[in-house]
Amino acid sequence: MSSFDEREKGEEAKFAHDASLRFRAEARRNKHLAHWACAQMGVESADDIANYVAEVIAADMTEAGPADVLRKIKDDFDARGVAIEERTIEAKVAEYDIQARSEVLSEI
Template identity: 45%
Template sequence: MTLFDDRERGFENKFVHDEELLFRFYARRNKLLGNWAAELLGKSGPDRDAYAREVVLSDLVEVDHESDVYRKVSEDLEALADERTIKVKMAEFLEMAKQQVMSEEK
């Protein structure tokens, strides 16, 4: 095994770790967004939790982490929240999710 092989394996491990973190950030963001949207829709308890799971799963439809989740929430909320409000909440919840996930990493 050469130094080059060790460095390559190190870069690969870092890439995998970073991708796992990104996945966790977006999954957490989507859960927070789902809970927020569920409250606007008047859902609580198990219905709220089920809706939040639907939002998390909607992220698996397309490759990016924005359009499919945004589309799901905006269609469900219709007149309850406009595009700007939803996108601002998505950004806020992403920052909150990053903080939560990173504090769990310690």
């Protein structure tokens, strides 16, 4: 195998590893965000929280970036009469993104 082939395989492995870390960090961010949103909405049942976490994680599969998650949580807040502005949710996304990346990186 040539050094070019070895380098190419190394780059492919790094890309796959980085993509896996990004996916895990985004899922972890969404989990933290869903727990926060549940607290804001007064959701206390463990089953209801687990279901909401799954809904938020699934919502993130709609489009690239966190806009789909922001929209879901804002819509859910509005439906429950929770008066929290979108910029507050955006700040929580940023906060939990940093936290989740740190947690995922500490696990490797």
